[in-house]
Amino acid sequence: xxxxxxxxxxxxxxxxxxxxxxxxxxxxxxxxxxxxxxxxxxxxxxxxxxxxxxxxxxxxxxxxxxxxxxxxxxxxxxxxxxxxxxxxxxxxxxxxxxxxxxxxxxxxxxxxxxxxxxxxxxxxxxxxxxxxxxxxxxxxxxxxxxxxxxxxxxxxxxxxxxxxxxxxxxxxxxxxxxxxxxxxxxxxxxxxxxxxxxxxxxxxxxxxxxxxxxxxxxxxxxxxxxxxxxxxxxxxxxxxxxxxxxxxxxxxxxxxxxxxxxxxxxxxxxxxxxxxxx
Amino acid sequence: xxxxxxxxxxxxxxxxxxxxxxxxxxxxxxxxxxxxxxxxxxxxxxxxxxxxxxxxxxxxxxxxxxxxxxxxxxxxxxxxxxxxxxxxxxxxxxxxxxxxxxxxxxxxxxxxxxxxxxxxxxxxxxxxxxxxxxxxxxxxxxxxxxxxxxxxxxxxxxxxxxxxxxxxxxxxxxxxxxxxxxxxxxxxxxxxxxxxxxxxxxxxxxxxxxxxxxxxxxxxxxxxxxxxxxxxxxxxxxxxxxxxxxxxxxxxxxxxxxxxxxxxxxxxxxxxxxxxxxxxxxxxxxxxxxxxxxxxxxxxxxxxxxxxxxxxxxxxx
Numbered sequence: 001x002x003x004x005x006x007x008x009x010x011x012x013x014x015x016x017x018x019x020x021x022x023x024x025x026x027x028x029x030x031x032x033x034x035x036x037x038x039x040x041x042x043x044x045x046x047x048x049x050x051x052x053x054x055x056x057x058x059x060x061x062x063x064x065x066x067x068x069x070x071x072x073x074x075x076x077x078x079x080x081x082x083x084x085x086x087x088x089x090x091x092x093x094x095x096x097x098x099x100x101x102x103x104x105x106x107x108x109x110x111x112x113x114x115x116x117x118x119x120x121x122x123x124x125x126x127x128x129x130x131x132x133x134x135x136x137x138x139x140x141x142x143x144x145x146x147x148x149x150x151x152x153x154x155x156x157x158x159x160x161x162x163x164x165x166x167x168x169x170x171x172x173x174x175x176x177x178x179x180x181x182x183x184x185x186x187x188x189x190x191x192x193x194x195x196x197x198x199x200x201x202x203x204x205x206x207x208x209x210x211x212x213x214x215x216x217x218x219x220x221x222x223x224x225x226x227x228x229x230x231x232x233x234x235x236x237x238x239x240x241x242x243x244x245x246x247x248x249x250x251x252x253x254x255x256x257x258x259x260x261x262x263x264x265x266x267x268x269x270x271x272x273x274x275x276x277x278x
Numbered sequence: 279x280x281x282x283x284x285x286x287x288x289x290x291x292x293x294x295x296x297x298x299x300x301x302x303x304x305x306x307x308x309x310x311x312x313x314x315x316x317x318x319x320x321x322x323x324x325x326x327x328x329x330x331x332x333x334x335x336x337x338x339x340x341x342x343x344x345x346x347x348x349x350x351x352x353x354x355x356x357x358x359x360x361x362x363x364x365x366x367x368x369x370x371x372x373x374x375x376x377x378x379x380x381x382x383x384x385x386x387x388x389x390x391x392x393x394x395x396x397x398x399x400x401x402x403x404x405x406x407x408x409x410x411x412x413x414x415x416x417x418x419x420x421x422x423x424x425x426x427x428x429x430x431x432x433x434x435x436x437x438x439x440x441x442x443x444x445x446x447x448x449x450x451x452x453x454x455x456x457x458x459x460x461x462x463x464x465x466x467x468x469x470x471x472x473x474x475x476x477x478x479x480x481x482x483x484x485x486x487x488x489x490x491x492x493x494x495x496x497x498x499x500x501x502x503x504x505x506x507x508x509x510x511x512x513x514x515x516x517x518x519x520x521x522x523x524x525x526x527x528x529x530x531x532x533x534x535x536x537x538x539x540x541x542x543x544x545x546x547x548x549x550x551x552x553x554x555x556x557x558x559x560x561x562x563x564x565x566x567x568x569x570x571x572x573x574x575x576x577x578x579x580x581x582x583x584x585x586x587x588x589x590x591x592x593x594x595x
Contacts, residue, residue, distance in 0.1 A: 019492055020403040022396070022506055029400035029412075032393050036419050036473065039430035042440050046433070053438075095314035102307045109307070118315050121322050126531030126575055128548045129568045132555055133325035136332060136565070139342065159321045162314055213421075220423045223533050227555070237425050244429050244538065248436070256426045263422040270421075271414055 047253035092161035172206025394476030483517030
């Protein structure tokens with residue numbers, strides 16, 4: 001009300017106000033950013049603490065990193081994590097690319113919506129439910145066939161990676177210009193050649209972003225791996241979870257910091273790929 | 279935008295080849311879709327029907343199930359069987375866990391909205407460069423490991439954690455306030471975990487906001503609060519709805535956060551399921567709870583789709 005009377009009384013001297021401004025919003029935003037990063041900062045900081053304590057700072061050191069690096073459990077877990085994530089990434093990205101090619105830039109056809117819904121299904125079911133369902137299913141198969149191994153974990157990861165790989169590929173395809181492919185076809189390039197020489201190179205940033213998303217999602221997974229992974233199939237997050245349950249140590253902080261750093265680099269790359277689009 | 283170029287060609291001798299091309303197209307479609315769809319049907323959807331079947335069976339002696347029909351899993355949820363006289367009496371212990379999960383998820387959603395909306399608005403009103411820096415900063419936690427972030431939360435909430443030590447150093451408190459293993463810690467953990475899910479969709483709808491409407495509001499003597507309430511928030515509704523559903527659903531089914539921050543005192547549905555498939559080994563009961571959780575999620579998704587369907591589908595994805 002005060003504002004109103006002021007502007008009515010002296011309309012000429014009203015100073016240029018920032019129309020977009022809302023009081024207090026910037027404070028909330030900055031607080032939000034600090035809250036998001038403060039716990040991570042504490043974690044990273046104490047991974048460099050010489051002392052065993054994760055509470056009292058004594059001296060800077062790389063000891064815990066050296067310890068973590070030489071820890072066989074961590075080494076094995078890292079290898080399994082990468083194996084699973086790599087295979088799941090390749091498999092899910094190929095399937096997602098194939099699916100994206102026939103679910104975008106097309107006239108609606110029967111089953112199109114159903115296909116897209118099925119592809120996104122792993123995103124809609126709570127992870128713990130998927131984990132339990134996959135566990136029961138694999139238990140039946142294991143009992144019936146006697147086959148065990150890392151394959152189960154890889155298949156489970158592949159499935160939930162598909163929608164993540166699909167998203168950026170689909171987005172990229174939808175932004176792509178059809179005319180280049182039409183021009184190639186008009187010049188009598190066979191469909192496969194059009195795909196290989198035109199569509200695929202143009203689609204590559206989307207495929208790369210999709211593959212990296214799939215990789216990071218697989219690498220980060222805890223719940224499904226916890227249920228599906230057999231004995232000896234401990235991935236890095238599962239190893240970290242086990243350590244945390246046993247007690248907080250700077251060694252866990254060191255592994256976590258490396259893991260975080262790796263994720264940050266990856267996310268940065270995805271971000272850059274996304275930017276190149278325009 | 280044209281779907282095919284056959285309209286440019288003479289029609290007479292083409293109908294046969296058009297049909298052939300159409301057939302070929304269908305075949306390609308099937309071939310390209312098949313691997314992805316089949317693997318999701320087999321590993322993602324078929325097992326859900328096994329869970330449904332298991333929920334009506336009898337628990338096996340060492341985990342797993344016995345193929346005897348039983349509704350005990352669902353009865354157990356509400357009633358306790360007396361071992362001696364085999365009568366059933368009402369028990370609220372499982373209902374309490376469901377209630378707590380719902381309450382924590384709702385609370386986390388509301389809190390995330392209260393923090394996330396101003397943040398998203400703040401970001402959307404920056405210059406393009408600042409905007410993309412902020413977005414980048416918000417996206418990083420979005421894609422970094424949830425387990426590690428929750429562990430980081432645990433580090434600062436502990437009795438010897440940064441918050442307690444800081445407050446003690448300042449002389450504000452004498453003894454550490456126990457924060458870990460409480461509903462408060464779980465709620466904080468959920469907000470911390472899923473806040474980016476709230477900010478990003480709200481930002482996406484605010485980014486498209488036409489600020490001339492805000493200007494018009496001011497011209498009509500609305501104050502800042504009124505502009506916010508009557509113009510900005512209504513226009514950001516699709517983003518707000520998407521953000522709320524993206525925080526609520528993972529919060530409801532959360533497992534890691536209550537596992538690390540709630541301990542045994544603040545169990546949520548996710549932990550209850552885990553326990554049934556782990557130490558106490560009652561797969562049918564675990565299956566029944568998993569199905570109820572899924573039903574709750576589907577109901578909230580349906581409410582969301584119905585609500586947002588009324589006002590364009592601009593924010594899906």
